[in-house]
Amino acid sequence: METEVLYSGYSYHDKPMYPDEWIGNDYYLLRLQTEGNCRICLDGRSERLVPGDLLFLRPEETYRLVVEENEEGKAGSGDYYVICKGAWIDRWASRGDKPKRAHIQADGSVLDIWKRIVLERRRIGENNGELVDYLLRALCLTLERAFKQANGGKSDNVRGVAAHRMKRYIEEHATQTFAVDEVAASVRLSPSRAAKLFKEAFGETIVKYAIRVRLSIAIERMQYSGLTLEQIAESCGFGSYPYFYRCFMKRFGVSPREYREEASPIA
Known part of the structure; x- marks a missing residue:
């Protein structure tokens, strides 16, 4: 295997804690704040972490986690973590500029993979090292995309994040019919502002x-399903076959039926 996971899991601290400094030695640390908040000491600075804050520490890099009571006398901090090493991780870490700390959109695309790694690691006695290896790679690559999206945009980081969130909303809801107003509402912008930003x-x-996204899905279903063209149009968010037909013709220059016949679909 080109990766090794030493520890992975979810931790929640509901009491104040002031542990010793963490040193990674030969391992990398990925830590994502998902609940509450905490304070860390990193590179001689004290910084507060909130949900969505990601830490990425390389071997020999250190930090100290501090969980304190709030004004109401309560403490609370939850995070997912993975401690790992390996040749693939070394190559991934050296590729591009990966900050020690970044704020990302901690949605299902990240958390679902992280939870799966934790679950697979709990399956004692099963030969699932290869699966964990590939899940860890998928997590790293998904986080890398999140880094880029968090730092996207022309000149304004906040605008870049909003644009990528709209893009993700479209991809996740492509098979449904939706209006520009709904895409704009997903990032709390006016329709005109959202359209301009996108x-x-x-x-x-x-x-x-x-x-474009709907046509891509439609082509997959034309090639690998037995659905009728009318069913494909409906299930891919076009609403009607005539509209699907017009979009398809404009994009590819042939009708859906002609394309399907030439592609020799699997029925």
């Missing part, structure tokens, strides 16, 4: 990108 970030309109 066009600046990606060079095409929200509607055009949604059509």
Whole structure:
């Protein structure tokens, strides 16, 4: 295996804690704050972590975690972590600029993989090292994409994050019918502001990108399912076959039926 997971899990601290400094030795640490908040001492600075804050420490790098009571006399800090090493991780860590700390969109695309790693590590006696290896790679690559999205945008980081969140909303809801207003509402912007921001970030309109995603899904279903073209149009968010037909013809220059016949679909 090109990766090794030493520890992984979820931890929640509901009492104040002031542990000793953590030293990774030969291991990397990935830690994602998901609940509450805490304070860390990193590179001689004291910083507060909130949900979505990710730590990435390389071998021999150190930090200290501090959980304190709030104004109400309560403490609470939850996080997912993985401590790992390996040749693949070395190559991944050296590729591009990966900050020690970043704020990311901690959604299902990240947490689902992280939870799966934790679950697979609990399956004592099963030969699942290869699966954990690939899950860890998937987690690292997903986090790398989150790094880039968190630092996206033309000149304003907040605008870049909003644009990527709209893009993700379209991808996740592509098989449903939705309006530009709903995409804008997902990032709490007006429709006109959202449309302008999306066009600046990606060079095409929200509607055009949604059509591209839907057509991609439709082609997969045309090739690998026995659904009728009418069913595909409905299930891919086009709403009707005539609209699907017009979009398909404009994009590919042939009708859906002609494309399907040439592609020799699997029925």
